Amino acid sequence: MDTIEINKGSGDFAKQVEEMSHANLSRCWHCLACSGGCPFVKDMDYLPNAVIRMIQFGLKEKVLKSSTIWLCVGCNTCSMECPNSIDMAAIMDSLRQMAISEHCKIAEPGILSFHNAVVDSIFRHGRTHKLEIMMRYKLSQNDLFSDMDLGLKMLAKRKLDLLPSKVKNKKGIKALFKMSGGIS
Amino acid sequence: MTLIHKELSYFPGCSLATTAKENNASLKSFLEHFDIRVSEIDDWNCCGSSSTHSVNKKLALSLAARNLFLAPENKPLLIACPGCYLRLSLAKIELNDSKEKQKTYEDLFDKPYQRDIQLLHFFELLVQMSNEGLLKGLGGKLKGLKIAPYYGCMLARPPKMNKQKNHYGLIEKTMASLGGEPVQWPFLSTCCGTFLSVSRPEIATALVNRIMQGAVASGAECIVTACAMCHLNLEIRCRPENQLPVFHFSELLSLALEGNGSKGWFKRHLINPESLMEKRGLIPRRA
Numbered sequence: 001m002d003t004i005e006i007n008k009g010s011g012d013f014a015k016q017v018e019e020m021s022h023a024n025l026s027r028c029w030h031c032l033a034c035s036g037g038c039p040f041v042k043d044m045d046y047l048p049n050a051v052i053r054m055i056q057f058g059l060k061e062k063v064l065k066s067s068t069i070w071l072c073v074g075c076n077t078c079s080m081e082c083p084n085s086i087d088m089a090a091i092m093d094s095l096r097q098m099a100i101s102e103h104c105k106i107a108e109p110g111i112l113s114f115h116n117a118v119v120d121s122i123f124r125h126g127r128t129h130k131l132e133i134m135m136r137y138k139l140s141q142n143d144l145f146s147d148m149d150l151g152l153k154m155l156a157k158r159k160l161d162l163l164p165s166k167v168k169n170k171k172g173i174k175a176l177f178k179m180s181g182g183i184s
Numbered sequence: 185m186t187l188i189h190k191e192l193s194y195f196p197g198c199s200l201a202t203t204a205k206e207n208n209a210s211l212k213s214f215l216e217h218f219d220i221r222v223s224e225i226d227d228w229n230c231c232g233s234s235s236t237h238s239v240n241k242k243l244a245l246s247l248a249a250r251n252l253f254l255a256p257e258n259k260p261l262l263i264a265c266p267g268c269y270l271r272l273s274l275a276k277i278e279l280n281d282s283k284e285k286q287k288t289y290e291d292l293f294d295k296p297y298q299r300d301i302q303l304l305h306f307f308e309l310l311v312q313m314s315n316e317g318l319l320k321g322l323g324g325k326l327k328g329l330k331i332a333p334y335y336g337c338m339l340a341r342p343p344k345m346n347k348q349k350n351h352y353g354l355i356e357k358t359m360a361s362l363g364g365e366p367v368q369w370p371f372l373s374t375c376c377g378t379f380l381s382v383s384r385p386e387i388a389t390a391l392v393n394r395i396m397q398g399a400v401a402s403g404a405e406c407i408v409t410a411c412a413m414c415h416l417n418l419e420i421r422c423r424p425e426n427q428l429p430v431f432h433f434s435e436l437l438s439l440a441l442e443g444n445g446s447k448g449w450f451k452r453h454l455i456n457p458e459s460l461m462e463k464r465g466l467i468p469r470r471a
Contacts, residue, residue, distance in 0.1 A: 020241075039375045043387050071384070074234060075337035075375040085343035096238050114383035118235035122247065126229040128198040137382060147385070150420055154203075157452055159416075165201045167229045175292065176250060180243035 010058030017055050020094035027084040028052045034078035034088055044068040045107070048078055048088055051095070064099040068092075070108035113140040123177055126167025131160045188312045192304065193255050194222035195272070197265035197412075198230050204412035204432070206449035211264055211306070211434035217441050218318055220309075222262055225254045231271035234379050245285070248275030252301060253293040260302040262309060266338035266411050269305050270345075276303060277344055306410065306434075307351040310358065324363025325440045329464050331355075331364045332404035332428075334395070336414040337375040355408060355433060362440040369402035371395040376417040385421065392421040399428055405460055408433050419454040429457030439466050 014025055035047035045067045054063050072092040079088055099106060106112050117136040121128050138144050154160045167173055200208035215222060228251050237244035248271045255261045263269040279286050279297060286297045313319060333355035356366040374395055377388030399407050409415050410433040418430045439445040450457055461467045
């Protein structure tokens with residue numbers, strides 16, 4: 001088992017996460033209710049409560065390089081389970097944004113590409129255009145052919161529109177991106 | 185005097201405007217029946233969806249805030265999609281908590297911020313309608329239809345919203361009052377996998393099939409969901425052996441009203457519900 005060395009600076013990461021997420025990490029008593037309720041734990045490298053423990057120990061790099069922070073979809077099931085009302089989804093949002101801004105190796109680059117494709121679609125139209133998001137995502141993954149039959153079926157059923165639903169005030173949307181920063 | 189507003193502003197969201205048009209149309213048709221008029225916010229934009237808050241918190245607030253500022257005064261804003269409801273509600277909480285942020289967006293949009301804007305979840309509206317007795321006497325049009333009510337994660341919310349009303353059981357209650365038979369089953373609030381359906385399809389596929397198998401095992405003939413994202417995922421990631429028709433809640437509500445269902449809605453389903461609907465007398469039998 002690895003030894004974790006706790007030193008003076010170990011608390012800095014926890015402070016940073018608390019400031020960004022407004023969640024109180026010290027309320028976690030590691031009852032595992034969040035991890036028990038999470039539908040995605042099977043595919044995560046660390047359990048959600050373990051991520052909190054690692055933050056408390058200052059294991060920043062391990063946390064920011066974990067798959068857990070990307071596989072969390074923010075469904076808030078954990079928050080419904082947590083007896084101490086810890087905002088896990090906000091913690092995960094903060095960790096993802098730290099991983100991006102600190103140029104960490106992203107454990108699930110496909111998921112980040114998907115998020116970027118969605119945000120890019122909003123930038124262009126003010127709304128999401130699912131067909132375009134799918135195409136751009138598939139291109140970014142060099143994988144145009146998986147789900148091809150599904151895409152065709154959805155087109156045939158008119159579930160996918162060829163043209164986007166658009167905001168008229170494009171400038172207004174661009175202004176939002178300008179003041180808030182765009183995609184990663 | 186009635187307590188419910190008959191004039192509502194309306195935020196459909198991207199899914200209802202595109203992939204789930206049948207959800208949008210059936211919801212409007214249901215409300216029209218009770219003379220509740222909804223008017224779309226002019227030039228609304230995407231609430232930010234699951235992706236924006238994942239990668240850029242500030243942008244997520246800005247996108248949601250624009251809609252709050254576009255909404256007309258003195259009218260509740262009905263938000264049809266539970267995901268959009270969550271994003272707009274969180275933006276309202278964030279703005280109400282910070283004078284500084286309010287000021288930033290007031291300057292940008294050149295309008296005062298309405299801190300008391302009423303954001304109305306479709307479930308809340310339905311409860312109001314039911315309290316007014318509007319849903320009484322609609323009879324048993326859904327008679328005998330065995331329904332697995334599916335909420336997914338739509339009623340889960342972050343701690344800062346946990347004092348708001350919750351509506352678990354509303355689908356069951358409503359369907360039962362219309363003659364349907366809701367089943368008991370284990371996966372009614374298991375998340376469908378949302379966007380992992382695209383970016384990690386094998387994870388979403390496993391979740392969806394566990395949910396669908398659970399519904400089949402419970403003896404349900406169909407699933408009903410009030411979230412367009414869940415509807416899409418259940419339909420597209422379900423393996424053929426686990427398929428059951430999946431209805432939007434609004435479709436079944438509309439069908440329960442005499443002569444108030446359009447076949448066009450059901451043609452858009454990837455899992456064809458029409459033979460079940462014929463069997464239960466919800467549409468005329470084909471010759």
